[in-house]
Each structure stands twice: as C-alpha cells, then as structure tokens.
Amino acid sequence: MTLSEIEHQHGFTYPSLYRQLERDGMLDMGEYGPDWYKLVYPTLKDRPTVLLHADDFELLSIKAVADAVDTLLDAGDYRKIDSAFQFIPFAHTGAGDHYCFFASGQQDGEMPIVLLWHDQNEAQSLAKNLQDFLFQMLLNSMADQDTYNDVSNEEFRDQLTKTLGTHARYLTARQAEVLQALLARDIIDYEVVLPKGRKEVHRGLLTDIELASLREELIPYEKFDSCFAYSTAG
Numbered sequence: 001m002t003l004s005e006i007e008h009q010h011g012f013t014y015p016s017l018y019r020q021l022e023r024d025g026m027l028d029m030g031e032y033g034p035d036w037y038k039l040v041y042p043t044l045k046d047r048p049t050v051l052l053h054a055d056d057f058e059l060l061s062i063k064a065v066a067d068a069v070d071t072l073l074d075a076g077d078y079r080k081i082d083s084a085f086q087f088i089p090f091a092h093t094g095a096g097d098h099y100c101f102f103a104s105g106q107q108d109g110e111m112p113i114v115l116l117w118h119d120q121n122e123a124q125s126l127a128k129n130l131q132d133f134l135f136q137m138l139l140n141s142m143a144d145q146d147t148y149n150d151v152s153n154e155e156f157r158d159q160l161t162k163t164l165g166t167h168a169r170y171l172t173a174r175q176a177e178v179l180q181a182l183l184a185r186d187i188i189d190y191e192v193v194l195p196k197g198r199k200e201v202h203r204g205l206l207t208d209i210e211l212a213s214l215r216e217e218l219i220p221y222e223k224f225d226s227c228f229a230y231s232t233a234g
Contacts (some may be wrong), residue, residue, distance in 0.1 A: 046083035080233035125223040
C-alpha cells in the first residue's frame with residue numbers, strides 16, 4: 001500500500017509536507033515489534049524521524065495507516081464516526097487515540113490536525129496544519145523533560161538537539177529560530193497550576209506559560225484545544 005493508493009481509495013490529497021517527509025525517509029520507523037526499542041531505535045536516535053522522542057506519540061507505518069482508515073470507516077466500528085467527517089490517521093498514543101489529518105475540515109488549503117479519542121465521542125483540535133503541529137509538539141518536548149524515566153539533562157538536551165537537526169527544514173525560519181534559541185537556555189524547574197489549587201512540578205527549557213504565549217504568537221489557531229463530537233450515534 002502506498003500513500004497514493006490511500007488517497008485514490010478515499011478521495012483526498014495528503015498535505016505536500018507529509019509527502020516530503022515520506023520522500024525524505026522521515027516516516028520510516030522500521031518494523032514495530034517486541035524488539036523494536038532494542039534493535040531499531042538505536043538506528044534512528046541520532047537522526048530522529050518524525051517526533052521520535054515526543055511524549056506519547058507513535059508514528060503509524062503506511063500499512064497501519066491504511067488499516068486504520070478502513071477501520072474508522074467501517075460501519076461496524078464501535079465509534080460510529082459520522083460519514084460527514086473524514087479522518088486520516090498518521091500516528092497514535094499509547095492508549096490508542098489517533099492523531100489524524102481532518103480531511104473534511106480543510107480550509108484555505110490548510111488541513112487541520114486533530115486527536116481522535118477512542119474512548120469518548122470527541123475529536124480535539126490541535127493545529128491548523130502539519131507544520132504548526134510539528135512546531136507545537138517540539139515546543140511541548142522542550143517544556144517537559146521526562147523525569148519519570150530519569151532522563152538526564154544531557155540526554156534531554158541531546159535528544160532535542162538531534163531532533164531539531166532533522167526537523168528544522170520542515171518548519172518556518174522563525175519557528176526554527178525560536179526553537180534554536182530555546183535550546184541555548186538553562187534547564188529550569190517550574191510549577192504548573194492545576195484545577196482546585198493543585199500544583200505540579202515540571203522541568204524543561206520553558207514554562208507552560210511561555211509555551212502558550214509562543215503558540216499564540218507563532219501558530220495562532222482559534223480552534224486550538226476545542227473539541228467536537230465525531231459521532232451522532234446514540
């Protein structure tokens with residue numbers, strides 16, 4: 001199965017950036033399996049493929065994309081997705097939620113990115129196009145060092161440096177410049193304010209407040225984080 005075959009079968013056109021990523025080998029994650037982290041990951045980590053180090057993000061192979069599209073369109077699928085909506089998955093979370101191109105939501109030539117929740121009737125708007133989504137995910141990575149898995153400061157910075165090395169060419173010059181400047185910062189500990197007065201300590205190169213400000217400045221999207229029901233069933 002190829003991207004062109006998926007397009008032809010389902011009557012849509014992938015964003016040119018996604019096609020470029022494929023041509024450049026940025027979507028090639030090897031064969032997933034029990035030994036993937038031991039055998040394949042070491043071959044990718046120095047030249048990271050798309051969002052290799054992003055939290056809770058796993059690219060789908062082209063075959064897996066084709067299977068996922070067929071599943072979402074299946075009338076017998078438990079999600080009962082409204083036929084007016086066309087979602088084309090390209091990655092998923094560990095819980096099985098899909099990152100999708102929202103093909104039927106295309107506006108002014110921009111194909112939005114949404115997160116299709118598997119266990120609730122909601123699609124969450126994330127970015128107005130793939131380029132902005134990549135930038136936002138890189139910002140998220142820079143703001144959140146994985147202290148749970150004891151990722152060291154050196155490893156954290158090294159992962160981000162190598163990721164920017166392979167991703168910068170797919171961003172705007174301004175986006176790449178901002179990320180490069182953030183990489184030069186010292187790592188800080190900061191508090192995130194949660195509902196009901198709770199607080200959570202995070203560690204990274206920028207705070208959640210700075211992240212939100214940069215997102216608003218560089219990739220404004222009025223639908224960001226808003227949700228809509230993808231099914232009218234029940």
